[in-house]
Amino acid sequence: xxxxxxxxxxxxxxxxxxxxxxxxxxxxxxxxxxxxxxxxxxxxxxxxxxxxxxxxxxxxxxxxxxxxxxxxxxxxxxxxxxxxxxxxxxxxxxxxxxxxxxxxxxxxxxxxxxxxxxxxxxxxxxxxxxxxxxxxxxxxxxxxxxxxxxxxxxxxxxxxxxxxxxxxxxxxxxxxxxxxxxxxxxxxxxxxxxxxxxxxxxxxxxxxxxxxxxxxxxxxxxxxxxxxxxxxxxxxxxxxxxxxxxxxxxxxxxxxxxxxxxxxxxxxxxxxxxxxxxxxxxxxxxxxxxxxxxxxxxxxxxxxxxxxxxxxxxxxxxxxxxxxxxxxxxxxxxxx
Amino acid sequence: xxxxxxxxxxxxxxxxxxxxxxxxxxxxxxxxxxxxxxxxxxxxxxxxxxxxxxxxxxxxxxxxxxxxxxxxxxxxxxxxxxxxxxxxxxxxxxxxxxxxxxxxxxxxxxxxxxxxxxxxxxxxxxxxxxxxxxxxxxxxxxxxxxxxxxxxxxxxxxxxxxxxxxxxxxxxxxxxxxxxxxxxxxxxxxxxxxxxxxxxxxxxxxxxxxxxxxxxxxxxxxxxxxxxxxxxxxxxxxxxxxxxxxxxxxxxxxxxxxxxxxxxxxxxxxxxxxxxxxxxxxxxxxxxxxxxxxxxxxxxxxxxxxxxxxxxxxxxxxxxxxxxxxxxxxxxxxxx
Numbered sequence: 001x002x003x004x005x006x007x008x009x010x011x012x013x014x015x016x017x018x019x020x021x022x023x024x025x026x027x028x029x030x031x032x033x034x035x036x037x038x039x040x041x042x043x044x045x046x047x048x049x050x051x052x053x054x055x056x057x058x059x060x061x062x063x064x065x066x067x068x069x070x071x072x073x074x075x076x077x078x079x080x081x082x083x084x085x086x087x088x089x090x091x092x093x094x095x096x097x098x099x100x101x102x103x104x105x106x107x108x109x110x111x112x113x114x115x116x117x118x119x120x121x122x123x124x125x126x127x128x129x130x131x132x133x134x135x136x137x138x139x140x141x142x143x144x145x146x147x148x149x150x151x152x153x154x155x156x157x158x159x160x161x162x163x164x165x166x167x168x169x170x171x172x173x174x175x176x177x178x179x180x181x182x183x184x185x186x187x188x189x190x191x192x193x194x195x196x197x198x199x200x201x202x203x204x205x206x207x208x209x210x211x212x213x214x215x216x217x218x219x220x221x222x223x224x225x226x227x228x229x230x231x232x233x234x235x236x237x238x239x240x241x242x243x244x245x246x247x248x249x250x251x252x253x254x255x256x257x258x259x260x261x262x263x264x265x266x267x268x269x270x271x272x273x274x275x276x277x278x279x280x281x282x283x284x285x286x287x288x289x290x291x292x293x294x295x296x297x298x299x300x301x302x303x304x305x306x307x308x309x310x311x312x313x314x315x316x317x318x319x320x321x322x323x324x325x326x327x328x329x330x331x332x333x334x335x336x
Numbered sequence: 337x338x339x340x341x342x343x344x345x346x347x348x349x350x351x352x353x354x355x356x357x358x359x360x361x362x363x364x365x366x367x368x369x370x371x372x373x374x375x376x377x378x379x380x381x382x383x384x385x386x387x388x389x390x391x392x393x394x395x396x397x398x399x400x401x402x403x404x405x406x407x408x409x410x411x412x413x414x415x416x417x418x419x420x421x422x423x424x425x426x427x428x429x430x431x432x433x434x435x436x437x438x439x440x441x442x443x444x445x446x447x448x449x450x451x452x453x454x455x456x457x458x459x460x461x462x463x464x465x466x467x468x469x470x471x472x473x474x475x476x477x478x479x480x481x482x483x484x485x486x487x488x489x490x491x492x493x494x495x496x497x498x499x500x501x502x503x504x505x506x507x508x509x510x511x512x513x514x515x516x517x518x519x520x521x522x523x524x525x526x527x528x529x530x531x532x533x534x535x536x537x538x539x540x541x542x543x544x545x546x547x548x549x550x551x552x553x554x555x556x557x558x559x560x561x562x563x564x565x566x567x568x569x570x571x572x573x574x575x576x577x578x579x580x581x582x583x584x585x586x587x588x589x590x591x592x593x594x595x596x597x598x599x600x601x602x603x604x605x606x607x608x609x610x611x612x613x614x615x616x617x618x619x620x621x622x623x624x625x626x627x628x629x630x631x632x633x634x635x636x637x638x639x640x641x642x643x644x645x646x647x648x649x650x651x652x653x654x655x656x657x658x659x660x661x662x663x664x665x666x667x668x669x670x671x672x
Binding site: 037038039043056083091095103104191295296297306316320321326334 | 365369372373375376377380381405421422423427430431437438441444445491526527634637646650652653656659661670
């Protein structure tokens, strides 16, 4: 469905079903019978129960994971906030389509479908220090593109992104939502030097000043400071929430993109797991603000959905254990 | 080869080749050309370079990983140190052979060969509070069983274990090697209550007192306080070192089992990566003592090689990225 207006999006989130408590309880009951000491698989057990609850099953396997990489260009990229030129966004889209990027290899390792959605790449959003990054129409179109990109039959969604300049947009959104100094939210991104880092902080500060009180509405903050690929990730995660498709979040940009949903509709991110803690400076802070506990902490800072895809390998293994292990009774093993 | 005597084992470790520095440099050079910002894949890059160095290649895929689960019974199990009866060791060996355990599912997820080596299961070692756990002949036979279990064509080794009572043996070995109070090395294992935990600390203390100065020799400490599956893991890791097969270590027991090698021959564990930090209390302390930085921290405490197998999924994905990604030149992407 297209996201016709923000009231419809808020309503869809408000009406979205929660996890299936009975299915989760059945999954927990099965877990208790498996041939291992109770709790001995640690987080793997929690991952399996989380997924079973959202899928509404007592057991199952990850069979149709979907990764969608959304790409967009940013007006603020002209302000010296990235180590790479804007042309790289389009070049990387071609690389995704040719199978040459990290996310292609990770998707293959996971057995995931990989979709690439380029959102007017080559035509940057407006520089948010001068005005809203997107018009209302552009924002709704981007949300809709994200919503529509989700495979209704997916049993896991990983939203990823590519967009030169987008750590600056993400930092601006995070600062607008959670407060704090711009310098606390900006990081090295693809590898900027100290001058680039200072330019990022200045750009975020200028954006906050320019938009002022309008940023009090979280979705409006996303429209004014975010970007098309950020809005699309928010739309995709909202669609997944409405359809009870569990989501693994990637790094700083993906997390910042969906944070406005949590503020706009309590529980909007209940179906989301944090795949990893990125090396990007603001990510740990953002995860804490959202109450998310990452599965992995491997110093990744690539985006594309890469950290979430790595975490999904752990989820897949967790589900294989939960579904494939023998029970104490089946194996004739004495209980504790 | 059989480990005919400990001098031969020490000599094999002393003569073992290190990683191939030229291959590692070639792998690093390739990494620098791949379509990502330098360092953006974080630990995944380090994992790929580590493996390439030990395999002597500039790039490659994980194609023949081997998991070996060694099983043994322990005299100290009669001292109330486990939540499960000793009979469970043999029952779990049958479960491994039938494909019903967690490690079977994880091996399948990894595409790994899984071997199970039962070492006189049902005939416990001697109670180490009364005398050495193993005779010299038993110790050499266990080391040899481990050495011989390693597939010479494996491109990764994961030694796992099963043995009711073996967290107590591992704690005793760790305390003998690194000092500190027994209470700092014992943990809940499969889930003992406070009484069981106290029994573990008392058992370790009694073992340290009983064997005294003889524990100054690390391999002798392993013979006196360890167990057959611990000795076999040490033998397997030594064989892997001699053949330049990289190893991912599992949890507390696997790490304690191979720690004597590091003290007996400097560099003996240079080919080992810590797969995870276990929930077992002494594991973090042991990893720190050995200077190992775990890949995962997921609260596992199962053994069987399970945490190492989960980490190997990350290694496999890291190698897929390193081998499969396009270079900037191949993809026509502008460098930073």
